[in-house]
Amino acid sequence: MPYTGLTDNSMVNSPIFLISSDPIMRNYLKSFISHFDQKIYMALNPESFWEELASVKPAVVVYDLWRINPDTLQYLQRFKQLGDSTKVILLTGQIQVPFLNDLSSTASWKIVTKPFLPQELKTHILEAFQESRGAVLPPNDLVTPMPVSGQKGYHPQLLLESSHRMQEVRAVIDHVSNTNVTILIRGESGTGKELVARSLHECSNRSGKPFITVHCPAIPEGLLESELFGYEKGSFTGAFRRRPGKFEMANHGTIFLDEIGDIPFELQSKLLHVLQRGEFALLGGNEQKVDVRILAATNKDLEKAVAEGTFREDLYYRLNVVSISLPPLRDRKEDIPMLIECFLQKYNQQFNKACRQLGADIMQHLMNYDWPGNVRELENLVKRIVIMGQEEMIIHQYLKEGRNKINSKPVPDLSNSAEPQPPAVERVKETGHLSAFLPLKQVAREAMKKAEGEAILKALEQTRWNRKEAARLLKISYKALLYKIRQCNLEGEPDTSEPVR
Amino acid sequence: MMSNSSNPDNRGDNRWVQPLDRNFFEYLLELEVRKATRYLYYFSLLVVQLDGLKSRAADAAEESVHRTLGFLMRDEIRGTDLLGKRVDSSFFIVLHYTDLENAIKVGQRIRERVEHYTFDSGTEKDRRTISIGVSCFPTTANDVAGLIQKSEQLLMNAQERGGNLVSMPD
Numbered sequence: 001m002p003y004t005g006l007t008d009n010s011m012v013n014s015p016i017f018l019i020s021s022d023p024i025m026r027n028y029l030k031s032f033i034s035h036f037d038q039k040i041y042m043a044l045n046p047e048s049f050w051e052e053l054a055s056v057k058p059a060v061v062v063y064d065l066w067r068i069n070p071d072t073l074q075y076l077q078r079f080k081q082l083g084d085s086t087k088v089i090l091l092t093g094q095i096q097v098p099f100l101n102d103l104s105s106t107a108s109w110k111i112v113t114k115p116f117l118p119q120e121l122k123t124h125i126l127e128a129f130q131e132s133r134g135a136v137l138p139p140n141d142l143v144t145p146m147p148v149s150g151q152k153g154y155h156p157q158l159l160l161e162s163s164h165r166m167q168e169v170r171a172v173i174d175h176v177s178n179t180n181v182t183i184l185i186r187g188e189s190g191t192g193k194e195l196v197a198r199s200l201h202e203c204s205n206r207s208g209k210p211f212i213t214v215h216c217p218a219i220p221e222g223l224l225e226s227e228l229f230g231y232e233k234g235s236f237t238g239a240f241r242r243r244p245g246k247f248e249m250a251n252h253g254t255i256f257l258d259e260i261g262d263i264p265f266e267l268q269s270k271l272l273h274v275l276q277r278g279e280f281a282l283l284g285g286n287e288q289k290v291d292v293r294i295l296a297a298t299n300k301d302l303e304k305a306v307a308e309g310t311f312r313e314d315l316y317y318r319l320n321v322v323s324i325s326l327p328p329l330r331d332r333k334e335d336i337p338m339l340i341e342c343f344l345q346k347y348n349q350q351f352n353k354a355c356r357q358l359g360a361d362i363m364q365h366l367m368n369y370d371w372p373g374n375v376r377e378l379e380n381l382v383k384r385i386v387i388m389g390q391e392e393m394i395i396h397q398y399l400k401e402g403r404n405k406i407n408s409k410p411v412p413d414l415s416n417s418a419e420p421q422p423p424a425v426e427r428v429k430e431t432g433h434l435s436a437f438l439p440l441k442q443v444a445r446e447a448m449k450k451a452e453g454e455a456i457l458k459a460l461e462q463t464r465w466n467r468k469e470a471a472r473l474l475k476i477s478y479k480a481l482l483y484k485i486r487q488c489n490l491e492g493e494p495d496t497s498e499p500v501r
Numbered sequence: 502m503m504s505n506s507s508n509p510d511n512r513g514d515n516r517w518v519q520p521l522d523r524n525f526f527e528y529l530l531e532l533e534v535r536k537a538t539r540y541l542y543y544f545s546l547l548v549v550q551l552d553g554l555k556s557r558a559a560d561a562a563e564e565s566v567h568r569t570l571g572f573l574m575r576d577e578i579r580g581t582d583l584l585g586k587r588v589d590s591s592f593f594i595v596l597h598y599t600d601l602e603n604a605i606k607v608g609q610r611i612r613e614r615v616e617h618y619t620f621d622s623g624t625e626k627d628r629r630t631i632s633i634g635v636s637c638f639p640t641t642a643n644d645v646a647g648l649i650q651k652s653e654q655l656l657m658n659a660q661e662r663g664g665n666l667v668s669m670p671d
Contacts, residue, residue, distance in 0.1 A: 210538065210643050230541070242543065242600050249538055249639050 015039040016125075017053060019046055020064035023341050025091075029062060036125065044357065046075045058086055060128045065092040087128035091116065155195045155202075157342060157375075163332035169196065169324060176322050177203035182275060184260075184319045185297040187326030190376030193297040194258065196324060200295060201254040209253035212246050217262040225267055226283050235284025247280050247290050254293045260319065261300035261311065268312045275318045294319075329371040329378065336367055339375060343382035355386045362395055369399050453488035456481070460490070521585045526593065529583065530645045533595055537638055542597070545604030545637045548652040549574065549611065550591040552630045552664035562622035566629060569620055577611045591656070601637035601669065608633045608667035616665060632659035633667045641670050 016033050020026035021044045033040055046053065046063070053061070061079065065072065079088050093114040110124050158170065176183060177200050185193045194213065201211045219227050230245030246255060257263070263271065274280045275294060281287045296319050305311035329336070340358060348355055358366070371377055385394055456474065463469040471481040485491055530546070537544050551570065567590065574592060575584055583595035594611075596604055612631055620627045634655030642648045651670060659668035 208644065210639075212538070227541070241598055243541055244543055244639055245541070249541065249643060251639055251643055253643070 017061040165327040181321045190374035191326040197256040197295045212250040213256045231283035232285035257296045260296040261298040329374045347386035543600040545596045547594040548634045565622045630665035
């Protein structure tokens with residue numbers, strides 16, 4: 001069965017078969033061929049749909065011969081069995097192969113060498129239709145250039161996502177990339193906000209210039225200003241030399257402020273100043289001009305933050321000149337097969353593995369899942385499958401865990417909870433799920449508390465709960481020990497510090 | 502790499518006066534740009550050339566002058582800074598953690614040192630001068646091509662104005 005999620009359902013009586021193992025090329029060809037208004041069958045290799053191929057006997061087969069392997073000749077021989085009524089357009093970059101030269105002399109074969117022009121392919125397809133059945137194609141206008149695969153600047157992953165909503169995103173990128181307007185990219189975590197920002201930069205006329213990413217929450221609040229704007233020598237204790245900031249580094253290029261919603265309120269006015277006047281000052285220094293395009297991203301509700309007074313309204317309007325909203329993966333599930341294939345290829349290559357395509361039933365399970373972690377979650381799952389193998393077991397276990405987590409009630413905040421909770425580290429170990437992770441600081445705090453409790457208990461047991469002696473063993477003061485015992489809920493044993501008379 | 506010998510001509514290590522392939526020079530500079538972007542620091546590029554170079558024959562005596570010039574410059578910069586010779590007989594210096602203001606000071610120091618030095622090429626004793634173009638990352642430019650272009654352009658400006666000058670961006 002061909003990829004059901006990718007089959008075009010626009011029914012016309014003369015289908016086109018498209019075979020390509022290169023996902024980017026396949027996506028491009030699909031988009032190109034869709035202009036002929038024919039039903040399209042797509043597959044990675046001819047093996048996948050021999051039966052349909054033999055029964056339908058299509059007018060045209062477009063075969064992108066990406067790699068020539070031992071099976072290739074066999075496939076080509078089988079194509080010959082289809083007869084002269086089926087025209088095969090072979091797209092290849094390898095013109096020196098002898099058997100391809102033999103084929104080029106055959107009437108039912110057209111060899112198109114890559115790279116080719118869209119117009120060239122269009123002519124070949126039209127000719128193939130006319131020669132095979134005298135079919136007259138609807139007068140679709142193909143003059144408008146197609147989006148070329150590997151289009152300059154676009155991240156390949158963005159090109160793969162063929163859903164309607166992602167096509168809209170690409171259309172916005174095309175419109176605004178060459179302008180200098182500030183763009184606010186919004187979307188849930190893991191939807192690919194940074195990919196969009198990078199594509200915006202690469203598609204713009206600033207593409208050869210720096211692209212500087214600042215992940216705002218990763219920089220401590222007190223340091224963010226000096227990171228962004230730099231500082232002069234001697235402007236504060238420890239400023240031994242002048243240091244440039246990210247804005248100066250990004251001069252003539254693009255700066256991407258990730259998670260802009262987390263930027264401190266005090267710094268927002270300085271950021272507004274850069275946006276309005278294109279000027280900033282190093283800490284303890286003079287104002288200087290920069291030519292920087294600002295892209296910002298957030299997964300927070302900035303309107304709510306503005307209403308609550310935690311985000312400046314004027315900055316919000318400055319940033320939100322053009323807004324790109326990235327849909328969550330659950331709203332564009334038709335992209336899942338392409339993305340899985342792309343990640344399989346990527347990690348097969350990275351880890352030198354040969355993980356095969358996923359079966360239809362597994363794919364169905366993946367299509368039914370909600371993907372709370374979006375594309376990032378999908379990518380990590382594919383990575384795990386490539387590394388570990390046993391895809392069926394991994395996917396079933398993973399989806400089961402994911403559903404349990406979604407169906408369960410949200411975990412209450414430990415710090416405010418009256419009920420005792422298992423330590424964060426153990427909770428993460430138990431669930432093993434991404435979203436079970438707590439902030440690292442909290443994990444460290446709880447781990448430390450647990451380790452301290454264990455050490456104190458061990459010391460108390462060794463000294464038969466003689467706290468003074470235990471404090472000496474632990475090299476802390478008696479008072480500190482009492483405090484720690486209370487903190488770790490270790491009270492309850494009689495104090496034997498003073499001998500009973 | 503830096504020696505304390507008082508006569509620079511006597512030093513054996515002359516690797517920094519061997520001409521460096523342009524591609525390799527750009528590769529070195531690309532690394533510097535990446536490091537400076539990653540660790541947020543300034544660095545400066547100085548392109549140095551002997552004045553009146555084109556009118557002189559590229560013979561063994563001139564080679565000796567170049568070698569001496571290399572040693573003089575090495576003496577004036579830190580051991581961790583980069584010094585090399587390019588195929589067009591100009592030298593480059595990369596000063597790490599150095600903004601434009603300080604790079605100009607170093608440039609002036611090198612220029613004065615060369616101006617007052619008597620070059621002994623074996624056959625004759627000679628006084629020579631140099632011109633220097635200075636650019637700074639990221640103040641002047643923040644990519645390799647921009648830095649090289651700006652330094653070369655400033656060097657040319659200095660030479661056109663009569664030489665023995667350190668030229669800096671406006």
